[in-house]
Amino acid sequence: MTPNQIVFLVLAFIAVxxxxxxxxxxxxxxxxxxxxxxNFFVLGFIYFTLGAQLLGITQIMVYAGAIxxxxxxxxxxxxxxxxxxxxxxxxxxxxxxxxxxLGIFCLVFTQVIQKLSMTSQSPVTDxxxxxxxxxxxxxxxxxxxxxxxxxxxxxxxVGSILLAKRRI
Amino acid sequence: xxxxxxxxxxxKDAVLFGIHMYGPGVLALIKVLLLLIPALILVxxxxxxxxxxxxxxxxxxxxxxxxxxxVPDNFPIKGLRGKKQRTAGxxxxxxxxxxLFLKEDITPASIDRKVYFLAxxxxxxxxxxxxxxxxxxxxxxxxxxxxxxxxxxxxxxxxVDIGILYVLAISSLGVYGVVLAGYSSNNKYSxxxxxxxxxxxxxxxxxxxxxxxxxxxxxxxxxMTDMVRVQEQALWGVLPAVQNWFVLTPFGLVGAVIFLICMxxxxxxxxxxxxxxxxxxxxxxxxxxxxxxxxVFFMGEYxxxxxxxxxxxxxxxGGYNLLPLNYEYLATHGWNFLGQDMGGFWRGMxxxxxxxxxxxxxxxxxxGITFFIWLRATLPRLRYDQLMGLGWKTLLxxxxxxxxxxxxWIVATxxxxxxxxxxxWAAAAAVLVIIYLNIASLSKKDExxxxxxxVEMKDPSPRRTVKMVDPNKV
Amino acid sequence: xxxxxxxxxxxxxxxALICGVMVVGSYVLGPKKVTPYKSSPYECGVMPLxxxxxxxxxxxxxxxILFVLFDIEVVFLWSWLTIFKDAPTDFQVFSGVDVAVxxxxxxxxxxYIIKIGALDWDEATSLAPEKLEASATVAVPAQASNQExxx
Numbered sequence: 001m002t003p004n005q006i007v008f009l010v011l012a013f014i015a016v017x018x019x020x021x022x023x024x025x026x027x028x029x030x031x032x033x034x035x036x037x038x039n040f041f042v043l044g045f046i047y048f049t050l051g052a053q054l055l056g057i058t059q060i061m062v063y064a065g066a067i068x069x070x071x072x073x074x075x076x077x078x079x080x081x082x083x084x085x086x087x088x089x090x091x092x093x094x095x096x097x098x099x100x101x102l103g104i105f106c107l108v109f110t111q112v113i114q115k116l117s118m119t120s121q122s123p124v125t126d127x128x129x130x131x132x133x134x135x136x137x138x139x140x141x142x143x144x145x146x147x148x149x150x151x152x153x154x155x156x157x158v159g160s161i162l163l164a165k166r167r168i
Numbered sequence: 169x170x171x172x173x174x175x176x177x178x179x180k181d182a183v184l185f186g187i188h189m190y191g192p193g194v195l196a197l198i199k200v201l202l203l204l205i206p207a208l209i210l211v212x213x214x215x216x217x218x219x220x221x222x223x224x225x226x227x228x229x230x231x232x233x234x235x236x237x238x239v240p241d242n243f244p245i246k247g248l249r250g251k252k253q254r255t256a257g258x259x260x261x262x263x264x265x266x267x268l269f270l271k272e273d274i275t276p277a278s279i280d281r282k283v284y285f286l287a288x289x290x291x292x293x294x295x296x297x298x299x300x301x302x303x304x305x306x307x308x309x310x311x312x313x314x315x316x317x318x319x320x321x322x323x324x325x326x327x328v329d330i331g332i333l334y335v336l337a338i339s340s341l342g343v344y345g346v347v348l349a350g351y352s353s354n355n356k357y358s359x360x361x362x363x364x365x366x367x368x369x370x371x372x373x374x375x376x377x378x379x380x381x382x383x384x385x386x387x388x389x390x391x392m393t394d395m396v397r398v399q400e401q402a403l404w405g406v407l408p409a410v411q412n413w414f415v416l417t418p419f420g421l422v423g424a425v426i427f428l429i430c431m432x433x434x435x436x437x438x439x440x441x442x443x444x445x446x447x448x449x450x451x452x453x454x455x456x457x458x459x460x461x462x463x464v465f466f467m468g469e470y471x472x473x474x475x476x477x478x479x480x481x482x483x484x485x486g487g488y489n490l491l492p493l494n495y496e497y498l499a500t501h502g503w504n505f506l507g508q509d510m511g512g513f514w515r516g517m518x519x520x521x522x523x524x525x526x527x528x529x530x531x532x533x534x535x536g537i538t539f540f541i542w543l544r545a546t547l548p549r550l551r552y553d554q555l556m557g558l559g560w561k562t563l564l565x566x567x568x569x570x571x572x573x574x575x576x577w578i579v580a581t582x583x584x585x586x587x588x589x590x591x592x593w594a595a596a597a598a599v600l601v602i603i604y605l606n607i608a609s610l611s612k613k614d615e616x617x618x619x620x621x622x623v624e625m626k627d628p629s630p631r632r633t634v635k636m637v638d639p640n641k642v
Numbered sequence: 643x644x645x646x647x648x649x650x651x652x653x654x655x656x657x658a659l660i661c662g663v664m665v666v667g668s669y670v671l672g673p674k675k676v677t678p679y680k681s682s683p684y685e686c687g688v689m690p691l692x693x694x695x696x697x698x699x700x701x702x703x704x705x706x707i708l709f710v711l712f713d714i715e716v717v718f719l720w721s722w723l724t725i726f727k728d729a730p731t732d733f734q735v736f737s738g739v740d741v742a743v744x745x746x747x748x749x750x751x752x753x754y755i756i757k758i759g760a761l762d763w764d765e766a767t768s769l770a771p772e773k774l775e776a777s778a779t780v781a782v783p784a785q786a787s788n789q790e791x792x793x
Contacts, residue, residue, distance in 0.1 A: 007648075007651070028280070030280065030283060030348070030351060030352075031280075031282065031283060034283065034286070034344070034348065037341075037344060041341075044337075045647070045651060048647040048650075049647070053328060053329050053330050054329075054330060054333075054720070054721060057330045057333045057334060057337050058333075058717050060337040060338075060340075060341075061333065061336060061337040061340055061713070061717060062710075062713060062714055062717055064337075064340075064341060065337055065340025065341055065343070065373075065713075066340065066370070066709060066710045066713045066714075067710055068344075069343050069344075069347070069366060069370060069706055069709070069710075070703075070706045070707055070709075070710050072344075072347055072348075072351075073366075073702055073703050073706045074703065076351060076363075076698070077698060077700070077702075077703055130329045131329060131330060131390055131720060131721040131724040131725075132329075132721070132724050132725050134721045135721030135722050135724060135725040135737075136725060136733075138718075138721055138722070139721075139722055139725075139733075139736070139737035139740050139741070140733065140736065140737070143736075143737075143740045146718065146740060146744065147740065147743055147744060149718060150715070150743070150744045150747040150748065151747060153711050153714060153715055153747075153748075153751070154747050154748075154750060154751045156707075156711045157708065157711050157751040157754065157755065158751070158754060160704065160707040160708065160711070161704070161754070161755065161758060161760045164700050164701075164703055164704040164707070164760075165704065165758065165760055192648060193648070193652075195649075196648050196649035196652045197652060199649050200649060200652050200653045200656055201656075203653070204653075204656060204657070204660070208660075268668070269667060269668055269671050269672070270671055270672060271668075271672055272672050272673050272674060272675065273668050273669050273672040273674065274680055274681070275681070276681050276682065276683055276684075277678075277681040277682065285665060285669070286665075288661075288664070288665055289658070289661035289662055289664070289665045290661075292657075292660070292661040292664065293657050293658055293661050296653075296656075296657035296660060296661070297653055297654050297657040299653075300649070300650045300653045300654075301650075325649045325650065325653050326646055326647060326648075326649040326650040326653075327646070328646045328647060328650070329646075333720060334650070353683075354683055355683040355684060355685070356683075357685070359698070360698075363698055363702055366702075366706075367702050367705045367706070370705065370706060370709040371705060371709065373709070373713070374709055374712050374713060374716070377713070377716045378716060381716060381719060381720070381723055384720070384723040384724065385723045385726060385727065386727070387727075388724060388725075388726070388727035388728050389724055390720065390723075390724055450684065450685070455684055456683065456684060459668045459672050460664055460665070460667060460668025460671075460672075461665060461668055463664075463668075464661070464664050464665060467664075552763055553762070553763030556705070556761060556763050557761070557762075557763070560755075560761045561756065561761065564712075564752075565752070568745070568748070568749075568752075571719075572745065575726065575738065575741075578726065578727055578734075579734060579738065582731065582734070
């Protein structure tokens with residue numbers, strides 16, 4: 001095994017244990033959120049091992065640093081930190097969650113994993129995944145999705161205010 | 169003299185104390201220890217410095233006893249017996265730390281135990297990890313653009329393409345320590361302090377990002393060594409003898425002020441220390457913490473202050489350069505003083521600047537922390553709505569307009585040369601100031617409408633008994 | 643590449659280790675004498691009032707979600723910031739227009755937030771006067787009953 005593979009395996013083990021062990025099966029929602037942060041943080045480092053620097057740091061900055069704060073706020077606001085209370089409201093959602101989860105797994109397995117297991121790691125250049133390389137394609141080839149993102153975020157701003165503001 | 173320094177430097181570069189012989193793993197460990205050990209040693213010193221300086225500013229003396237060593241009477245050297253060695257209280261923070269380690273670790277009842285124990289560690293972690301891309305010595309040898317020398321091996325810990333984003337990403341993890349400490353303590357003051365603090369941290373992070381964005385646009389790289397390197401070019405593109413420290417450029421000055429304010433807010437220091445506003449929230453999110461767990465929050469604050477000052481120094485204050493002067497230019501272009509040839513002096517200064525780089529960098533950090541302490545002694549605490557208003561309505565639009573102006577400046581410089589660039593900069597700045605004033609009046613309108621009403625408290629005890637009286641109708 | 647990030651991984655691990663040692667060390671070294679008074683929530687020495695798991699204003703949630711949205715907007719710009727300065731002129735013009743439209747929409751969203759008063763912390767400046775009066779009159783009996791219950 002190359003050092004790269006060893007590091008990947010260690011990071012992947014931490015990520016899987018954090019997400020599977022605590023996030024999914026833990027009863028305490030705040031602890032689950034906390035370990036989801038750990039999962040995202042480690043995932044950022046897995047991106048680094050693949051050479052995707054900008055993606056990795058964005059993963060840490062946006063998911064671990066910003067979105068999970070929102071999650072924690074919502075959990076604390078909804079008082080979800082009482083385990084038994086949470087269990088009381090699980091009715092048809094649990095089998096439904098299993099079903100949807102299994103469906104998504106089948107989708108990922110057939111579309112991604114099966115195809116990727118045949119290929120070897122493609123050789124990447126030193127420039128691959130740097131901010132400059134990403135920028136060169138993002139603002140020329142993919143400028144339309146980039147603009148649409150802005151519209152999407154604007155809708156997000158308006159929607160969140162409609163939800164949370166007392167008087168508009 | 170200067171020739172001698174040069175020779176030593178060049179000789180040493182070949183040897184490099186044998187460090188270049190180590191493998192990447194050992195080298196990584198050396199780099200990390202060179203970053204963490206000084207920080208761990210400096211933190212008690214900084215606590216001492218804050219207490220002493222604050223005392224002097226408030227006309228007190230501060231801790232000055234601990235650390236006085238009296239030589240015992242049975243000491244072998246006769247002359248030294250009974251003599252006192254004073255250290256001006258320097259050992260006070262170490263004594264405090266040892267005491268806190270041995271104090272009772274009170275864990276309140278009905279807390280979320282695991283999260284309660286994890287929270288201080290989570291709060292300290294980003295403070296120590298934030299310096300990962302900070303360059304504290306020049307990777308380039310003086311005279312020439314060659315990468316080399318011992319500092320190019322040792323600093324920064326990781327010279328990655330996304331250096332400044334790493335700082336932002338790690339500092340954004342600082343929210344969790346505070347909010348989890350507040351949540352897990354089972355104390356309503358802790359919860360309020362944690363909530364307040366987290367909203368404050370995320371608000372100022374945004375403005376901090378925009379402040380850094382304008383600097384990244386001007387320097388054209390996210391790599392922190394490049395950002396320092398860009399600052400060694402000619403000032404405003406016209407004065408080659410002076411370095412282009414970003415704090416000396418107009419957009420850099422605006423960015424520096426925004427970053428400075430955000431940095432104080434991110435470290436929860438006065439005047440932004442609302443999470444621990446003692447007269448309303450006891451001690452905020454660390455009310456229920458005792459012994460070393462309390463000290464860990466404290467340490468995290470000081471380490472974060474230290475490293476944020478380092479980031480400020482690297483991004484705005486020319487990093488490891490002592491003065492904003494281009495010694496290489498001065499040495500080669502013969503700036504003579506009173507008929508004396510100063511070339512040798514400037515060469516010597518260039519090499520001194522190179523070797524003293526780490527000391528200069530730490531010096532800048534300490535100056536930054538002195539500024540933090542000075543602010544604490546001077547400014548009163550902000551009100552919470554003022555705090556959010558400052559972050560969202562002043563610093564954020566200022567940062568974004570700064571970004572737009574820098575973009576226009578770059579395009580104008582390319583089209584019409586340096587003079588055109590600065591003219592466009594001034595025009596754009598004027599337009600944006602006018603636009604900003606209009607936006608500010610937008611949010612002021614409601615305040616004006618309601619500001620005239622007087623609020624009459626009927627009976628102070630029930631909180632909501634408020635009667636609004638419109639002065640126009642009375 | 644991983645080689646560049648190896649030192650950061652070492653730094654992260656060492657920092658986590660230091661944090662862990664600090665917290666565990668104080669737990670192991672300090673004496674433990676639990677008394678009911680010591681382990682009650684600290685409220686300046688008086689009996690704790692109410693519960694600690696209060697619901698908090700939705701404004702915090704609004705601030706958090708606006709932060710996420712604006713943070714993502716800035717994240718999309720970082721790669722542009724690095725290439726804009728040294729890029730060829732045609733790319734500069736094209737991407738500049740791109741980003742101008744993007745930032746224009748950003749500013750529209752920001753102006754909406756300011757106009758609607760979403761970030762005004764003090765409700766007296768953004769809430770309609772009749773609602774303020776109403777909430778004042780409604781809140782009084784509730785407060786009074788609380789006081790009676792305490793007495």
